[in-house]
Amino acid sequence: MFPTPIAQTRPATRWLYRIVLPLSLLVWLLPLLAVALTAGRSEADLAAGNFWGWPTWHYGDNFASVFNNTxxxxxxxxxxxxxxxxxxxxxxxxxxxxxxxxxxxxxxxxxxxxxxxxxxxxxxxxxxxxxxxxxxxxxxxxxxxxxxxxxxxxxxxxxxxxxxxxxxxxxxxxxxxxxxxxxxxxxxxxxxxxxxxxxxxxxxxxxxxxxxxxxxxxxxxxxxxxxxxxxxxxxxxxxxxxxxxxxxxxxxxxxxxxxxxxxxxxxxxxxxxxxxxxxxxx
CATH class of the missing domain: 1.10.3720.10 (MetI-like)
Known part of the structure; x- marks a missing residue:
């Protein structure tokens, strides 16, 4: 009736669990990571198509613009x-x-x-x-x-x-x-x-x-x-x-x-x- 605890399952199931869980967590966190990276990019960086690369570290300018200009x-x-x-x-x-x-x-x-x-x-x-x-x-x-x-x-x-x-x-x-x-x-x-x-x-x-x-x-x-x-x-x-x-x-x-x-x-x-x-x- 209740699912078997992962510690009591077969070794193959435990290994699959250890692989799938981090991958699922990474997929779930990808949008949050994208938002965090985009918040530090300049408009030129985004216009150049750099969506997943290293940000250009404009966090201070972007947050200051949010507070001062909006x-x-x-x-x-x-x-x-x-x-x-x-x-x-x-x-x-x-x-x-x-x-x-x-x-x-x-x-x-x-x-x-x-x-x-x-x-x-x-x-x-x-x-x-x-x-x-x-x-x-x-x-x-x-x-x-x-x-x-x-x-x-x-x-x-x-x-x-x-x-x-x-x-x-x-x-x-x-x-x-x-x-x-x-x-x-x-x-x-x-x-x-x-x-x-x-x-x-x-x-x-x-x-x-x-x-x-x-x-x-x-x-x-x-x-x-x-x-x-x-x-x-x-x-x-x-x-x-x-x-x-x-x-x-x-x-x-x-x-x-x-x-x-x-x-x-x-x-x-x-x-x-x-x-x-x-x-x-x-």
Missing amino acids: PTLQYIWNSFRITVPVVIGALALSSLSGFALGVYRFKANLLVFFLFVGGNFVPFQILMVPVRDFSLHLGLYDTVTGLVLFHIAFQTGFCTFFMRNFIRELPFELIEAARIEGATEFQIYRKVVLPLVMPALAALSVLIFTFIWNDYFWATVLVNGDQSMPITGGLRSLNGQWVARWNLVSAGAILAALPPVLIFFLMQKQFIAGLTMGATKG
């Missing part, structure tokens, strides 16, 4: 203005809805839960036109507020699915004991449940931060101007009108990738603890 700092600031409120809002709403669906037993519990989860199965492309028209009707098009509200609405479904399953695994005796002691439902949520699901909230915050920061589709559908454009959508403006400046785009892409990578490494222990919480008993 609104990259504004894009990065916009990404933080969008991502941080979305993480806070989605976690707050999903912890409340997860608490209600995980603790209370009522007839429509499963139906309400399916309504939260069902939105995750709808392709975003189908919603592009109605969501854009709706944002225009409410005056939220091309605003940070509109993008924040949209992402909170869509991410809350996935977060509720995540939190409800974690809360249902908690010992129900703790909640019953708190009720016997006279605690209100909100006190049970705040003082009993929340401290126990902090690892899950930490893991979820890393996931949601990465999802929203790396979003490109909705950033280009719901935002048009530089005033509210996040870094993922703003990278396309680093190209010239007549010339493709891939060295600047690559430098901007590296800058755009740094925040989620740093967030993951800073919260790596909490992320792993949240994903593995409840995996073992005893």
